[in-house]
Amino acid sequence: MGKRVLLKGNEAAAEAALIAGCTHYFAYPITPQNEISAYMAKRMPKLNRTFLQAESEIAACNMVYGAAATGVRAMTSSSSPGIALKQEAFSYIAGAEVPAVVINMMRGGPGLGNIAGSQGDYNMCVRGGSNGDFHNLVYAPSTVQELADLTLKAFDVAEKYRILALILGDGYLAQMSEPCVLPEPSGERHEKPWALTGAEGRDAQVIKSLRLADGVLEVHNRHLEEKYKAVEAAEVMFENFMCDDADFILVAYGTASRVCKAAVMRLREKGVKAGVFRPITLWPYPYEALSAAAAGKKKVLTVEMSLGQMLLDVQLAVRGEVPVDFLGRPGGGVPMVDEVEERVLSYGR
């Protein structure tokens, strides 16, 4: 195992992408993720890889689309308003089925909002954000270590399914430094017979998202549907933190889940049995696992750094069988351990 080093979230994510074999990174600056670009600008030329600062967010993401179509591992990163702009390319990437990795270090919104960490992009990143029937695979890391590990994994999984894998972090995770052991390269590589590598010795191939001929798009949508089902069957990730014997289940992802874990530790010291269910993939969402974890409990409390966006998925998982409460802070606020603890204590025994 490697050495434990103190790393800033942004730098850990950037280094993990390099370890994963990311050869092309396209940037457009925005706080609080600028250290990713700064790190790549410094390191990539030395590794003889491509760092390019584009003229806009959408251009950077279309460059990822173009580069990935040639079979290379490509990435871009941004923060909320910048991700909103990149999303046109997300839809094309989904339609054309090229693998791509995007990091979103969420900040407060709507609009330009502020630069503090937030979880206000759940709806945009998990449920939609662009046109057509498609999904992005969405990972929600909660520590710098997990951010590094999932960034590495995102490249492998994106390539395996020819899908866009999105790392959904927040400004706090981006800016904080924590001990981290940089991951080893996985070595995983998938054949890319579809890649545009120059048509020497073979027929020309086309990568596109436009399918005008009668019925062709529906066939393609069905093919995508099969792929998404395979992702749902194989790629769901979650953490069950002391839920088994708990009376109360807290559901939270990313930074908010850390606060919930601390609240659970304090509640347990007071003899209140609580646990945290933490989705690690937001799409595919761990509906079944959450449903099982919540079964027979007294209450489910969803905690978010937003006004309640993942809440809908929690309600879908729980299906009204257990009452679902919500505690959230928008605009860069982080729910405090005291607040979460008090809310659970208010439920009585």
Next chain:
Amino acid sequence: MYSEILFAGFGGQGVILAGKILCIAAMNDGKNVSHIPSYGAEMRGGTANCSVVISDGLIASPVTPMYDIAVVMNTPSLLKFEKSVRPGGKLLINSSLIDVEPTRTDIEIIKIDANDISEKAGSHKAANMAMLGKLIAVEPELCSPQALYDALDTAISERNKKFNPVNIAVMKLGGGIDV
């Protein structure tokens, strides 16, 4: 233990670096740590600060509205953060630069002539090291003195490593250890 610490001063005093050094030292002593700089709309010459959490267990949030210990290195930081120390907590004041008296009576006030100590050891720039030395002298469970000295190896850039013997001397003097 779970200790939330603020380092605050003006840009250039090395408050962000002081937080990093403490984190690396505590990490190497086997603690969990987190460090987050203020990254708001700061201006050149304005105030800078960072929040550090050191814990035996998991760290909930890197940001906190209240601190167990605040290390303030200039007057604006004292005025801004005096109220952010928890009752019973500690406020470390760089008395070389701060001539305002704190008003709180429910916290422990610890004064240190950090710039003067740094000058005495032969550096104009190591007041942050004096504050760190004092911090671990009054709060020894954060990390060992040796871990703090060793952390300089990782935290200080190659071109500034030549200053580390002086930095260590200032840390020791700040902590009341003769050199």
